[in-house]
Amino acid sequence: MAQPNIFLADEAAATAFARSWSPVLSAPCVVYLQGGLGAGKTTFARALLHGMGHAGAVKSPTYALVESYVLAGKTVHHFDLYRFASPDEWDDAGLGELFAPDCVCLIEWPQQGGALVPAADLVFEFFVCGQGRNCLVSARSEQGKRSLDLWQN
Structure with a gap:
């Protein structure tokens, strides 16, 4: 299966991309969000959560380590x-x-948890590219493949 490499020209494109994943991520699912500082991991998570129906603010969990959101039928x-x-x-x-x-678990900087962090179903790897971002998406499990297939179709 091809690994989509998506160019996100600006924050609006990144938001639309993240929201496009909201109907295809079903629990249980572990999603790694990888990339350097400022690459767009939290922006992706925020837009995904809003696409899944969360109406409030989405705080970065940098200091709390985890922020939890109870949504219809699942917790993120x-x-x-x-x-x-x-x-x-x-x-x-x-x-x-x-x-x-x-639960759907979105994990920024998963490598910091080493082997203790559960394996990913999907990996979104963000790279700064000029004023925009590239996002390489890869499925790492059958659950991830199902989500990627749904998203691509």
């Missing part, structure tokens, strides 16, 4: 592991307890 946990000094902080914070069959 948005993690940011940027500040982890060691993968052991994953267990110390009890974050593994948040993974459940009715």
